[in-house]
Amino acid sequence: MRRVTVPSAGAVPELAGVGVGWRPEISGWVADRPGLRFGEVIAESIAPAVPPRGVVELRERGVEVVPHGIRLSLGGTDPLDPGKVTHLAACAAALGSPVVSEHVAFCGAGGLTAGHLLPLPRTRAALDVLAANVRRLQAELDVPVALEPIASFLDWPEDEFTEADFLTELLERTGALLLLDVANVYANAVNRGRDPRTALDRMPLSRIAYVHIAGGAEHPDDPGIYHDTHADPVPEPVFALLGELVDRIGGAPPVMLERDGRYPPAEVLSAELDRIAETAGLATPAR
Amino acid sequence: MTGPRSDHDGRADVEELAIRQAELVAALVAGGASPAGFDPARLAATRRALLRKRAGEAAKAWPLLAAAHGAAWPAVFAEHCAGRPPAGPLRDGWDVARALRAGGRLPEAAVTELAEREAALHYDGTSAPTPRRWRRLRRRFFGLRRA
Known part of the structure; x- marks a missing residue:
């Protein structure tokens, strides 16, 4: 494998270059893909004592693997599940991960689970809950945690902060890093008739650990709403926003593709990853 | 509202947040009434998503x-x-x-x-x-x- 020297955002020195979210359905493609520098695995989908074969092979190739939690409900008022916290820490230990990640969201309340990440009201009370839960998570981790703002088109009437101010305050209070998803920034802006570039400008970009990019589309049932599906190609304006991000931070951040469904053929995925590398100013690996 | 409280009463604010979160989840996945102040069309789209x-x-x-x-x-x-x-x-x-x-x-x-x-x-x-x-x-x- 040809190693390329690439700049990194520096917050997590072990992370650099281009990566991909490992999923069982694309394990074969990931195994064959040259030049991967890092990846992610959904924490709730693995047993740390016996990680999936494909993930173990990535580690053997020297590819960093970040456990990505999706069910901790860090912004939820229900008590944080200690078992899920321990599980995330165990995943990081088992994979030798340089960082773990979770979301600025909640997953359920009042005994009901939503089955997906829900937006929080951007209020002082929500910040208090989030910060306390993030600190509890940090207390069990030997590595930093990166927090990802989610894509949502639903606004709480209680909102007191802009998304960027809310995040900045959260990261300042907890010392956590930012997992910036440029597709989420795009979705949140266009679904409110705003310019994604302005939204990007206001984000705490100096705190970036790594970057997500993913596809999305409008759904025929909901005209005028862009859905961050992770099951469609990355649209042109999202690539453009990645380019804008690279311009703003003066270098290529570690950036990875998230694809969660309707998987295209390997060559289509490869072309998309090449395009991400090219847009970010990262060398395209030898094929 | 849950009794008298000031703007700095963090605990009461978190209790209120818990109620609102539960209302939203119930409205999205359990047929609950739409919580006050949300855009009904966006709630419906979230439900479908x-x-x-x-x-x-x-x-x-x-x-x-x-x-x-x-x-x-x-x-x-x-x-x-x-x-x-x-x-x-x-x-x-x-x-x-x-x-x-x-x-x-x-x-x-x-x-x-x-x-x-x-x-x-x-x-x-x-x-x-x-x-x-x-x-x-x-x-x-x-x-x-x-x-």
């Missing part, structure tokens, strides 16, 4: 059931699961399969899939399915004592 996501996950647990419906699967899933809280992909798909069977609408291609699941696991429709083998063992060792 959550159902589509669940349908996709259930399709992975029930590949033959989903494939038998093709592009109509998300609509078939939503018809049964709208207003019902997520029970996880295995149970969500199981509930749909049983409802279809009860209505005589279970596609031929999905009959074996359901039969195999029912042979391997005991599912009471309300709690996590358990292996039938465990149930037999439990009955053998504890059954008499209970009687």
Whole structure:
């Protein structure tokens, strides 16, 4: 494998270059893909004592693997599940991960689970809950945690902060890093008739650990709403926003593709990853 | 509101947040009333998006059931699961399969899939399915004592 020297955002020195979210359905493609520098695995989908074969092979190739939690409900008022916290820490230990990640969201309340990440009201009370839960998570981790703002088109009437101010305050209070998803920034802006570039400008970009990019589309049932599906190609304006991000931070951040469904053929995925590398100013690996 | 409070009463604010979060989740997945102040169209779109996501996950647990419906699967899933809280992909798909069977609408291609699941696991429709083998063992060792 040809190693390329690439700049990194520096917050997590072990992370650099281009990566991909490992999923069982694309394990074969990931195994064959040259030049991967890092990846992610959904924490709730693995047993740390016996990680999936494909993930173990990535580690053997020297590819960093970040456990990505999706069910901790860090912004939820229900008590944080200690078992899920321990599980995330165990995943990081088992994979030798340089960082773990979770979301600025909640997953359920009042005994009901939503089955997906829900937006929080951007209020002082929500910040208090989030910060306390993030600190509890940090207390069990030997590595930093990166927090990802989610894509949502639903606004709480209680909102007191802009998304960027809310995040900045959260990261300042907890010392956590930012997992910036440029597709989420795009979705949140266009679904409110705003310019994604302005939204990007206001984000705490100096705190970036790594970057997500993913596809999305409008759904025929909901005209005028862009859905961050992770099951469609990355649209042109999202690539453009990645380019804008690279311009703003003066270098290529570690950036990875998230694809969660309707998987295209390997060559289509490869072309998309090449395009991400090219847009970010990262060398395209030898094929 | 929950009694007198000031702007700096963090605890009361968190209690209020808990109520609002529970209202929103109930409205999105359990047929609850729309919480005050949210855009009704955006709430409805979120409800549909959550159902589509669940349908996709259930399709992975029930590949033959989903494939038998093709592009109509998300609509078939939503018809049964709208207003019902997520029970996880295995149970969500199981509930749909049983409802279809009860209505005589279970596609031929999905009959074996359901039969195999029912042979391997005991599912009471309300709690996590358990292996039938465990149930037999439990009955053998504890059954008499209970009687």
